[in-house]
Amino acid sequence: MYAFDYRRPHSLNEADLALKAHPGAKLLAGGQTLIPAMKLRLAEPGQVVDLGGIGDLKGITQKDGAIRIGAMTTHAAVAESTVVAAALPGLAALAAGIGDPHVRNRGTIGGSVANNDPGADYPAAVLALGATVHTSKRAIGADQFFNGLFSTVLEESEIITHIDFPVAERFAYAKFANPASRYALVGVAVAKSKSGVRVAVTGAGASGVYRLPQAETALAASFSAKAVDGLKIDASNLMSDIHAEADYRAHLIGVMLRRAVG
C-alpha cells in the first residue's frame, strides 16, 4: 500500500468538498475492492474519503412502490432486511449469495454498483429491475448507468447516495458461481412487472452487464421456463477466460435464465 491521506466526512457536502479539493481522491465504502487493490499497489489514491461517517447513506425504506437502499447499506443488511424480504425476496437472496460473511458485512451496494465488476451480482438486479441510481448530482436510470467493464457514467467526485428498486411482481436471480472466486460466472436476473419483463445478465458479457431482449420478448408473451427453452444465446459478445469459454457461458445463460424464471 502506498501512503495516503484519510478523511472521514460526516455529511455529503463535506465529502463533496473533500473530493473536489483532491483530484484523484477515492471514495471508500466497504473497502472490499478498494483496499485489496491498494494493498497490491494497483490503486494509488493520495486521498481516501471514507463514506462510513455519513449516516444518511445507510438504510432501507419502502416508498411509492419502490425499495430505497442507501449506498452504504451492507450486503448483509439487505440479505436480512424484512422490508426487502417482503417486497423483493429475490433481491435479499441475491445479497445473501455475495461472497462470504466477512464480505457481506463490509461490502456495500453503492460500492458494488459503482465498481461494476463484470462478475458482480447487484448490477444484474439494478438493470433487470430498472432501478434508479441516485447520486450527489442527479438520478440515473439503470439503462444509462453501466457502460462497460468496471465502468459507469459516474463522474469524478460523484457520489451514489441511494438506489431505488421498483417493486416487481416477480423478481429472481440465478447465479452460477465461478469455482475459484465465487463471483458470478453467469448470473441472470429476471423481473416481471406491469410494464413488462426485463432480463439482465452479469458475469458473461464482454462489456459487462447487459439485457437479453429476445428473452424479455419471449417471457412477456408467456412467463415460463418453457417459453425460453431453446432460446439461442449469442456467444459472440461473451467473455472467454480460463474458467469458461464463451460457448459454455452462453449455455449457462440459458440454464440460469430458466432457473430464474422457475
Next chain:
Amino acid sequence: MTDQGIGASVKRKEDLRFITGKGQYVDDINRQGQSYAIFVRSPHAHANIKGIDAKAALAAPGVLAIFTGEDLAADKIGGLICGWMIHSKDGSPMKAGPHPALAQGKVRYVGDHVAVVIAETLDQAKDAAEKVAVDYDVLPAAVDPAKTQRSGQPQVHAEAPNNTVYQWHLGDKDAVDAAFAKAAHVTKLDIVNNRLVPNAMEPRAAIGEYDSGTDNLTLWTTSQNPHVARLVLSAFVGIAPEHKLRVIAPDVGGGFGSKIFIYAEETVCIWAARKINRPVKWTADRSEAFYSDAHGRDHVTTAELAVDKAGTILALRANTKANLGAYLSTFASSVPTYLYAPLLSGQYNIPAIYCEVDGVYTNTTPVDAYRGAGRPEATFVIERLVEVAARETGRDPAEFRRQNFITQFPHQTPVIMAYDTGDYAACLDKALAMADYKTFGQRKAASAAKGKLRGIGFSAYIEACGIAPSRAVGSLGAGVGLWESAEIRVNPVGTVEVLTGSHSHGQGHETTMAQIISSKLGVPIDSVSIVHGDTDKVQMGMGTYGSRSGAVGGSAIVKAAEKVIAKGKRVAAACMEVEEDQVDFEAGEFSARGTNKKMTFGEVALQAYVAHKFDPEKIEPGLKETSFYDPKNFTFPSGVHIAEVEIDMATGVTKVDRWTAVDDFGVLINPMIVEGQVHGGIAQGVGQALLEGARYDETGQLVTASFMDYGMPRAADVPSFNVAMTNTPCPSNPLGVKGCGEAGAIAAPAAMVNAITNALGHEGIAMPATPQAVWRAIQKMPRKAAE
C-alpha cells in the same frame, strides 16, 4: 491416567492459543532494530539479465542495502541444493543446473529472485524495490512438461541438455513386455496429474539476526524441519558453521510439504543480517506464495495394465514426465522417482512392473513434495487403471480389486517395497457396507429421475510412510538419514518435557506426543510439555513430512521413555532397598514385587535429583534420557475410499454427495486428530479433483496466481465424511502406528475421477473436473447414457 493416553480422543492442547490468537508465528516475532526485506522478482519466465541499476533505489528513503546475486557470489555463498541424487538408466548422475539464492545473469521463472531491498520499514522497502531497474533480454520459455524435451525448445539450464534432468527407471522391462505380450486385455490411459499450489494458511516468513558480540546467527523461519534447514545452510550454502547458527521454527501455520524446503528468501535474510548487522525480516504476501512456494504434482503419464482372461493382473507399465520446474528444490528429484514408482503396485499382486520417469526442467516455479508426495500420483495411476480395466472387462470394480488384492504378508512387490502387514479385504468389505454399495443403483435411478447423473468411484490406496529407514533411503540416493530423536527431561517434581526432532505445524504433536508419555509414564498430559522447532533446544532432528512424526518421532519418544523407566527402576530399587529386577513399573507407579513398597513416578524423579539414597558410582543423578530411533521399514497405511457424486447435467456441476473412508492406520494415538487429518486430506484431494490446478500461459506467466483464479475447496464443497478405521498394527515400530497425515489427499483424487467417469460412462475427463470440463464431457457421453 490411560483415559488421556494412547487411543483417547482428548482435545488438542495447542488449540487454546491458536483459536484465541495467541500463537507465535514468525511474522508475530519482532526484533530490536529489525529491518525489512522485499525481493525484486522476475516478471519474465525466462530472460537474461543485462544489467541491474539500483542507484535510484539506494537513494530512496530508509534504504539500508540492496543486494544481488553478485554480492552472494562475492561472499562465496553457495546455491540451494537438491538433497537426493538420482541416477539415470544409463548410470549417469542427474544433470542439475545451479540454484543461486539470487539470480546470477539469468532468471528462469516468473517470481525468480533478482535482488533484495532492505529498508527501515516495509513500505520503504516496497517503494525502493519499484525503483530497481532491471534490464532484461527476454527469452522464449519452455513451459509444457510434455514438450520441453523436444529439440528447439528453450534451454532452461545449459547443464541439462533437452531440459532433461534424468531419465530414470525402475522394474523389469523384459518381464513386463513378456507379460503384456500374453495379456488377454490391456487397459491404457493418458493421465495428467495437475499442478497444485500448496497454499498453507500462513505464508512463508523469515527473520535473520546476527549478534556481533558472539558472532552467532539466529534464523526464525517457517520450516517443517529446522535442523535440516540449519544443516543445509551450514554445510552447503556456507552461511555459518552449525554451532554458530540457530534455527527456530516457532508456530507454523500449515506446510503440506511446502515448508520442508530451504528457500532463497530465508537464505538471503540470514546472510544479509550479518552483512548489515541488523535483523532482517521478510514475510511473503499471498501473491509471492503463489509464485515462489514450491508447487506439487505436475505429471504427464501414459500407463498400461495387462490383465489375463480370468481377470488377474499380469503387469503394469508407466511412462511419466515429471515437471520439476526451473530449479531443483530440496527434495524435488526424489518425489517422482523413489516416492512414486515403488508405490505403483498399490494393494495388488502385480508380478511385473516397469516405470520410466523423465524429470524435466521448465520455466515454471520449482515443484517438490506436496501432501502425499509421489504417492498420490502413483495411487492415481494404479487406481484409475484398475477401475478402467474392471469396466473394460465387464467386472465389478470392487470385486476386480478384491480378486487381485495381496493377501499374504509380508509381500515383496517387484518395485522395492516389502509390505509388512495389512488386510485389504477387511477395509473393502467395511467400506462397501458403509457406502451402501448394494443400493447404489436405486440412488442412481433417483438422480436420473431428477435429470442428474450419479457415479460411484473407488480408491484402494496404499502409501509408504514413516519415511524411513536411513540405510534404505541412503541406498536410494538420499543425502540424509531419516531417523528421529527424542529427549525426555523429567523434572524433579515429576513433570515431563519432551524434546522432539519432529515439528508440528498443525498436526497436534503437543497433544499426541503428550498422550504417548501419559501412556508410558503414567502422568497426565497437562504435566507434559512438548518442545520442538528450535535447534538450540533440540539437539538434532529430521522434521515432519511423509506422515513420519507418529511412526518415527513417536517411536523415538517411546524408546526414550523406556530408558527413563529403566533408570527410574534403578533409582526406585535403591530407594526401596530391593534388587533392581524386583521393581515393576505400571501406571505411574514403581513397586517392589513381593512387598508392599511403592513409589510414585514423581517420588522417584525427586529422588533421582536429590541423589541422597543411591551410590553415585553406580547410578548417575538426574532423570533425562535420549533416543535416536531408526525404523526397520517404511510403514504401509492403506484403505478404501468410496466417493459418490451427483452431476447436474445442465451445468456440469459435480456435487460430492457421499464419502466413505475406511483407513488402516494401525494403532491410533488420538482418533479425533486422526479423523481430522483424514477430513483435511480428503478435502485437499477433492480440491485437486474438482477445482485446483496451476496454469501457465505459453509465455510462462502463471495465470492462476490468486484465489480469484485458483479454486480452493471450501467446507461446502465436501459432504459430511463417513469415516471408519480398521487396525492391523504396524509390526515395525513399537507404537504400531502407520501414519495418517496424507492418506486422504492420496486416496481422494482417484476416487473422485472414478466416480465422475462412472457417472459419465466414459473416461474423457482430466483433473480438475471443473463444471465446464464436466459439461463438455457430458456432451461426449454415449447417447443412451445421456438420456
